[in-house]
Every structure is written in structure tokens, then in C-alpha cells.
Amino acid sequence: MKYDHISLMDSLSRRVFLAGSLSPLALATAQQGPPREERVENLTPGETPTIALNHLGFVPDARKLLVVRIVKEPAPTEFTLRDIGSPPEPFRIVKPLKKVESDFGPCAVGDFSDVTREAMYQITVGQERSVPFFIQGDVWRRTLPKAVGYIRAQRCGCEVPNVHPVCHLDDARRRDTGEHVDVTGGWHDAGDLRKWMSATMLSGFALLTLARNLGESWDRAGSGLALLLDEFRWGNRYFLKMQDRDGRVWADTAGGVNGDNSDNHWTDNKIGTADDRYINTAKNPTIQAMFTGMQAMAAQAFRSTDAEYAAQLLAASQRCWEANKRGSRSAELAWWARAAAELYRATGNDRWQTEAVALGRRLLELQETRFVGGQKLVRGFWRTGPNQSEPYTDAVHASLPPLVLLELAETFDEHPDAKRWLDAVRLHLSEYVAPMCARSAYGILPFGIFIGSPTPESYRPLAGELTYRYFMPVRKQYWWVGTTSHLLSYAYLLARAARVLKDNAWRDLAYRQMEWVMGANPFGACLMTGEGIRNPYPHSRFVGLIIGGIMNGIGGNVRDEPVLDTENGYDWRTTEYWSPHNAYYISAVSALG
Ligand SMILES: [Zn+2]
Known part of the structure; x- marks a missing residue:
């Protein structure tokens, strides 16, 4: 990536x-x-398909919406739902479509939430047929082994049978001194062979989250918890090696010496030859906090099966905590608060509750609870930092501040601040997420809101001085990517919020973010390899297709219209795999249960 x-x-x-x-x-x-x-x-989307429906299908008690793009008049007014399995009696119903104005153009929306009977179905609108889909209890859960399989396929430092031969046994030499340090192991990221700590630690979090949420039952084929923990251990052998003697953690291996792709290659596996890759010994603040939290979380997961390993991880976590200062931006506060909560869970030591609560308070202060920018439509989003008033956006960790407040509320549920944390999450969901999702028929959350037009391209007017875009600005910097992680990180927040706040509206909205990624989008394209249809060919130039890999997905052009490379253009911004997508997908599906 x-x-x-x-x-x-x-x-x-x-x-x-x-x-x-x-x-x-x-x-x-x-x-x-x-x-x-x-x-x-x-x-941009073509004339067909006009049907936008997620390709996996629906669990029986989920809200079930069909979106049809209106590309010509007259607009369709009804759709037909048929059981295309082998029903004992023919099952066919006709339901109305309601025309709605929507960002991305007019649509017709149908609701078949009342159909709960488990079967395989197909929808017809005029002459157009939808992808066949299921209404069944495990349509999401049964994709988990594929999503986890993606992580396994990314292993580095060994042969991955049927994916690649043994690789990178010569990782790596320090960029600053040239000294060889053994940092073998870990996972490649994305369609690359590079090992970013920021992105690949998310795979570690995802495996631990899955183990925590679903336990042994995560894979109904019975592969068990050991598979998740073994996979985590493989990644963690690299993460632990990236901790410097001072307790702080390096940024990446093979990220590219001049910010380029120069290290993104196979090697001869011989230490000391010209093709050895480099370690970036920079110490990024967010990576410190992520490492601390992940090791503390892992210490809990291994406590009962390997106490010695668990103790090693806890020590690594605490060393990293002590070696670093806490930052003041929303992202850093959130990751450090998360780390403190995991340290509390791992140790039961009240010190970590005190630290977590203090960080949680600072994070609360960065929530915009007033209506700013001369409007009264939205509030409850986060500022980037204490001296950075622009609303927080992040292509990867879009939902991080409220997600961490939920985490605190679950960890310290009897603390007096728990009510404030939950109120902050409620405000964010009710007065920011819900009204923004209502602006399109697809129910997806725009990438962010902005003050005015900070870059020379189109921003959609919201109210007052505020504007928004569904997709990352493409003229801010030279890179931009599709919004898969943005949407899936919100799916994870919404799934958890539904459970903690006991409000199914958030579960419905969680599914809609995931449905867009799995086919309910203007391209009718499923963005996970091995599920659905019209999958773009991924930008994955070393190993090709990886079953369960999820692509960067739909981005936008200067007019904020959706774009996706469906023409084999190898466009990395929309079709490259990226580990954060799988991480948030696994987390969201496991939180939905
Ligand atoms: Zn490798």
C-alpha cells in the first residue's frame, strides 16, 4: 500500500x-x-447494474433495503423477490419501490425487512436481475475464515504454501547505521511485500478481537482458538523484534528508503547481500500506543495457555508505555487510552484505570459539542487536536475517538465517567453519524466534514460554513484511497454501540456500511476476493488474488463522484488490498455476533 x-x-x-x-x-x-x-x-458507474444490493445477503432479523439507481425515466416502481432455491411451494412477492432524492443521484428504495424466511433469493427490477443472495443466519459469520485466511497468506519469513516460497529471511538492516537486526516474521501488508507496523499491527488487533468476541466458535468449521493465537504469534514475533532497546518501537521494515518502492521486492534470503531491505528506525507516536495496547491485549489472550509468553508481552507493553510521552491529538489520546484500558484488563492495577480516565477526559474535551460554523445540523464530531480545529478524519481509523470511549465504558463500567463516555458516543451517533448517513440512499457515512473548501475541488455544501465529501480529497496530496476502512471502522463502532447502548438502529447502520463494501454500491461490485461478483482484479502484484482480501474500494474524483477501477487498470488507490480493511471487517463481523 x-x-x-x-x-x-x-x-x-x-x-x-x-x-x-x-x-x-x-x-x-x-x-x-x-x-x-x-x-x-x-x-464512474455505468448504466448497469442499477441494482445495488449486498452480495452476501442478510441475517433474518436485519433491515433489508434495496437501492436502485434511476438512470432513466420512468423510474421503476416495484421489484420482485423470488426464492430461487427449491421451495416446496413457489415463493414470489412483489413490493413497491419508493423514489428518493439522494446524493449520487435519484434512487428508488425498496424494503423487504419483513421477509425473514431463510432461503436463497433473487430480486428482479424490470429486466435486471440482482445477484443471487441468501437470507440466512450466518451470511456474514461464514466469511470470517476467508478474512482471516488473508492474514495468513501475508505471512513473511516463511513459505506460505500455494502463495509464495520462503521469503525475506535477510530482513533487515537499519537505515541509520546499516547494522543488521533480525526482524524476520510478521506479515506483508496490502498488495506489497512491505511490513508497516501501523497497518499490520491492525491484523494483530483483529485476531485478538475475534478471539475475545467469539472465542472457540469463531469458525464454525471448528478450527478453534489455537489457529487465531498461532497466527497472532507469527505476526508478533516481528512486532516484538521491532521494539528498540529503549522500549520504543520502530516504524517499518522495507517501507522504502526515500519514501519509495525500492524495498518492495523479493530477496535472496542471504544476510549481507545488496538486496537486503531496510528498517525505518523512526519512532512514530501512534505506533507506540498501538504496540502498547496490542501487547497488553495479547497478554490476556495467552495468559491461560502460555503464561511465560503472556508475561513477556505484558513486560514489552509496559516498557513501551514508560518509554513514551502521551501526545495531545485526538488519535494519540485515543490509542493511549485504549492501551491503558488493556493494561488494566491485563493487570487489574488501578494505576491503569487512573491513566485511562485521565486520557478519556482529554479526549472528551476534543469533541465538538457545540454547533459550529453557523449551522445547527450536526455536532458531536471530534477536532483533530487541541490546536487543530478542523474536524477529525482518518482514512483508516475513522471511528477511533468514539470507539475508544466505548471501550473505556465497557472496561470501567462502574466508573462515574462511564456515563459521560456513553453520552459522548450517543451524541456522535445521533447528531453526526445518523444525519450524515441519511444524505444518500445507500446509508453510508461520508468521509468527513470540512470547513469551507480546503483544497481546489468540490466539497458538498452541508450548512453554514460546513461542507462534506463522501471520499477523500484527491487534490490535498498525491495519494488518496477508497473508503473501505473508513466505512468498516464505523461498522465496528456501530456494531459495538448497538450492543452497549441497546439500540438496534445502530446495528442496522453498521450493516449498511458493510453492505456498500460487499456490493450495495453504484458499481454492483463486491470488494472482497472470493465473495460476490464483479470483484475488480486487485492491485496485488506479487501474489495475485488472495481469497478474503478486501480492496481499498470506492473513492471519489474531484467532484466527489464515486470511482472504482473495474477495467483491470491495476489502480492501487481503489483496488489494492490493504490489511486495515480486513482488520475492521473481522472486528465488525465479530462484534455483530
Ligand atoms: Zn516476506
Whole structure:
């Protein structure tokens, strides 16, 4: 995943691939950075399919909505739902479609929530047929082994049978001193061979979250908890090696020496030869907090089966805590608060409750509880930091501040602040998430709200000075990606909130974020390889398809219209796999139970 940088060579080679030759104009564009809208403009939805329905289907008691894009008049007014299995009696019902105005253009929406009977169905609108889908209790749960399988396929430092031969036994040498340090193990990230701590630690969190939420029953085929814990241990052998002697943690291995793709290659597995990759010894503040929290969480998971390993992880966690200062931005406060909560769970020591509560209070102070920007439509979102008034957005951890407050409320449920944490989450969901999701027929949460138009492209007017975009700005910096993690991290928040706040409206909204990723989108494309249909071919140039891999997904152009590479363009911004997507998917599905 080219999260940080993209190289000139990478731009050039992709351009040559796309264009067949390198024109002077293409060369100039490549030298100036990545292509902007010129190719992306071609990736907007076509006339068909008009049916947007998630390809997995629905659990029986879920809300079930059908969205049909109106591409010409007259708009359809009804749809037919048929059991296409082998029903003893034919099952066919006709239901109305209601025309609605929606961002992304007018749509017709049908509701078949009252159909709870388990079967395989198909919907017809005029001459167009939907993907066949199920109403069944485990339509989401049964995808978990595939999503976990993606993590296993990304193993580094060993052979992964049927994926790749043994790799990177020579990882790696320090960028600063050139000294070789053994950092073998871990997982490749994305469609890459690079090992970002930020992205791949999320795979560790996901495995632990799945184990915590569903236990032995996570895989109904019976592979058991041991599979999750073994997989975690594989990743963690790398994470532990990335902790420096001072207790702080390095940023990545093979991320690219000049912010480029130079380390993104297979090696000869021999230490000391020219192809050895580099360790980035920078110490990013958020990575410190993530590492601390993950090790403390893992210490709990291994306590009963391997007490010695659990003690080692707890010690690593505490060393990292002590070696670092707490930051003041929303993201850092949230990750440190999460870390303190996990340390409390791991030790029962009141010190960690005190730390978590103090961090939670600072995080509460960064919530915008007033109506700002001359409007009275939305509030309850987070500011980026104490001196950064712009609303918090994050392509990966979109829901992080409220998610951590929920975590605190669950961990310290008897603390007097628990009510304040839950009120903050309620405010965020009721007065920010719900009204923003209501702006499109698809029910997805826009990427963020903004003050005015901070970059030279279209921002949708909201109210007063506030604007919003469904997709990342594409002219802010040279990189942008589709919003899969943004949506799935909100699905995880909403799923947990439904349980803690005992309000099924949030469960319904959680499903809608996931449904967009799994096919209920204007392209009718399922973004997980091995599920649904119309999957784009992923940008995965080392190992190709990985069953269960989830792509960056639908992004936007300068007009904030949805774009997705469905034409084998190898567009990494929309079709590359990325580990955070799988992590939030696994977490959300496990929280929905
Ligand atoms: Zn490798």
C-alpha cells in the first residue's frame, strides 16, 4: 500500500503499462506526481447494474433495503423477490419501490425487512436481475475464515504454501547505521511485500478481537482458538523484534528508503547481500500506543495457555508505555487510552484505570459539542487536536475517538465517567453519524466534514460554513484511497454501540456500511476476493488474488463522484488490498455476533 509515498518509477511503470508507451505529457505528469482525475474520470458507474444490493445477503432479523439507481425515466416502481432455491411451494412477492432524492443521484428504495424466511433469493427490477443472495443466519459469520485466511497468506519469513516460497529471511538492516537486526516474521501488508507496523499491527488487533468476541466458535468449521493465537504469534514475533532497546518501537521494515518502492521486492534470503531491505528506525507516536495496547491485549489472550509468553508481552507493553510521552491529538489520546484500558484488563492495577480516565477526559474535551460554523445540523464530531480545529478524519481509523470511549465504558463500567463516555458516543451517533448517513440512499457515512473548501475541488455544501465529501480529497496530496476502512471502522463502532447502548438502529447502520463494501454500491461490485461478483482484479502484484482480501474500494474524483477501477487498470488507490480493511471487517463481523 503506497500510504506514504509513491515513486517516480512506480508512476512511470504503471503509466507505461496503461498507455503502452510514455508520451511527453505522461512523463511530465509522472514527474509531477501521480495521475489525478484524467483516468479516474473514466471509472464512474455505468448504466448497469442499477441494482445495488449486498452480495452476501442478510441475517433474518436485519433491515433489508434495496437501492436502485434511476438512470432513466420512468423510474421503476416495484421489484420482485423470488426464492430461487427449491421451495416446496413457489415463493414470489412483489413490493413497491419508493423514489428518493439522494446524493449520487435519484434512487428508488425498496424494503423487504419483513421477509425473514431463510432461503436463497433473487430480486428482479424490470429486466435486471440482482445477484443471487441468501437470507440466512450466518451470511456474514461464514466469511470470517476467508478474512482471516488473508492474514495468513501475508505471512513473511516463511513459505506460505500455494502463495509464495520462503521469503525475506535477510530482513533487515537499519537505515541509520546499516547494522543488521533480525526482524524476520510478521506479515506483508496490502498488495506489497512491505511490513508497516501501523497497518499490520491492525491484523494483530483483529485476531485478538475475534478471539475475545467469539472465542472457540469463531469458525464454525471448528478450527478453534489455537489457529487465531498461532497466527497472532507469527505476526508478533516481528512486532516484538521491532521494539528498540529503549522500549520504543520502530516504524517499518522495507517501507522504502526515500519514501519509495525500492524495498518492495523479493530477496535472496542471504544476510549481507545488496538486496537486503531496510528498517525505518523512526519512532512514530501512534505506533507506540498501538504496540502498547496490542501487547497488553495479547497478554490476556495467552495468559491461560502460555503464561511465560503472556508475561513477556505484558513486560514489552509496559516498557513501551514508560518509554513514551502521551501526545495531545485526538488519535494519540485515543490509542493511549485504549492501551491503558488493556493494561488494566491485563493487570487489574488501578494505576491503569487512573491513566485511562485521565486520557478519556482529554479526549472528551476534543469533541465538538457545540454547533459550529453557523449551522445547527450536526455536532458531536471530534477536532483533530487541541490546536487543530478542523474536524477529525482518518482514512483508516475513522471511528477511533468514539470507539475508544466505548471501550473505556465497557472496561470501567462502574466508573462515574462511564456515563459521560456513553453520552459522548450517543451524541456522535445521533447528531453526526445518523444525519450524515441519511444524505444518500445507500446509508453510508461520508468521509468527513470540512470547513469551507480546503483544497481546489468540490466539497458538498452541508450548512453554514460546513461542507462534506463522501471520499477523500484527491487534490490535498498525491495519494488518496477508497473508503473501505473508513466505512468498516464505523461498522465496528456501530456494531459495538448497538450492543452497549441497546439500540438496534445502530446495528442496522453498521450493516449498511458493510453492505456498500460487499456490493450495495453504484458499481454492483463486491470488494472482497472470493465473495460476490464483479470483484475488480486487485492491485496485488506479487501474489495475485488472495481469497478474503478486501480492496481499498470506492473513492471519489474531484467532484466527489464515486470511482472504482473495474477495467483491470491495476489502480492501487481503489483496488489494492490493504490489511486495515480486513482488520475492521473481522472486528465488525465479530462484534455483530
Ligand atoms: Zn516476506
